[in-house]
Amino acid sequence: MIRVHANGETVIDWEDWSAPLRQFAHASGLVVSAYDAHARRQIGPLHSSRTAALLAGSTLWREGGAGALLEQELAIQVLDHGAAVAASFCDALRVCAMPLTRFGKTYGVVVYGWTLSDFSSPMACDRIARQVGLLGHALWGEVRLESPVSDARMAVLTALLRTLVDSSDRHREAIAEVNRVNRAREQFLATVSHEMRTPLAALSLRLELMQRTMPDLPDAAKASIGMMRKHVAQETLMVNDLIDASRTLTGQMSIERKPVSLGQVLHDAVSTVEINAHHKQITLQVTPADYAERVIIEADGQRLQQVVWNLLLNAVKFTPEGGRIALNVRQEPRHAVIDVIDSGQGIEAHDLPHVFGAFNLQKQGNDTGLGLGLYIARHIVELHGGTITVTSLGLGHGATFSIRLPLAAA
Structure with a gap:
């Protein structure tokens, strides 16, 4: 969800992103994280595979870890250029990143992957393990039990994630636009109502003074003034309703019990x-x-x-x-x-x-x-x-x- 503060600052509710990204991580077997507009990780790493669980216990994604630094670097590139990027870790694990956008502006990044594109070897696992503080044979023991993610399958998973991200962002755009229109309507009601009240009060007072100070007016004129006072009273009631409605919509109506x-x-x-x-x-x-x-x-x-x-x-x-x-x-x-x-x-x-x-x-x-x-x-x-x-x-x-x-x- 996206909230807009009174000062116009946009605030992202990242908790709202957790559920869909977690579901995607479990369904795809990929590791998924989300970064904000300052390249700070807000969600993740989310994972479901045994290999990812082993890596999560290492220094890979800890603050200052090699994986965390790589993800942050990718997030910065996406934020700078607004386009998807990809890289590899130890020439083995594939990592990708794509932008989160609202109204054409990038406000965050989803980093995903950390998978092998083909069957690995004990030497490759040993090379990765040394970087993150694991035992090579322990990593190899998990990796050899899992199927690699081919380029074709990775392309399909990327397309699915892109669809998920785009549909969620367009949904949030619609909500933000509705909220903007509602705020504009409430402000319009409040402003117009108050501006109309003053001239109506002045007009009502002048009509009342005419009735009191000009008793010799023709009957037709008296009837016209009486009718005008009635119409002014009706307009005043409607303006008061508008003011009460604007206070209700903005939560400003209060009572003294x-x-x-x-x-x-x-x-x-x-x-x-x-x-x-x-x-x-x-x-x-x-x-x-x-x-x-x-x-x-x-x-x-x-x-x-x-x-x-x-x-x-x-x-x-x-x-x-x-x-x-x-x-x-x-x-x-x-x-x-x-x-x-x-x-x-x-x-x-x-x-x-x-x-x-x-x-x-x-x-x-x-x-x-x-x-x-x-x-x-x-x-x-x-x-x-x-x-x-x-x-x-x-x-x-x-x-x-x-x-x-x-x-x-x-």
């Missing part, structure tokens, strides 16, 4: 939507009648009120005139449960899994919003250690949103 009365939170949320329900002649019923005011929870009252208000506002928006909305509260041994039930248009089964997604805008009967309200609501509830779910029997059968929140400790 303290003991609060659930009844007070619910009462404040209901009071903000009662006028909307009244205009559509929708019956809004709360059970119990005291809004469960004695139920105490650890919560950010303002943020939780935002969640309930959003659910109630959606219920009003998607419930036809003369419909019914119920806000039911019940207390369980460790949780408080809030149900918002409406007799509105309902949700189709294939849409239910996507209700709480970002920018998931319900088109039917909805002429405002960005589709962020339920996405933000879910995040706020989860910050409280709770859950929010939705059920519906389908179009025309209404919907039920349920919030479960942990109770405050006694």
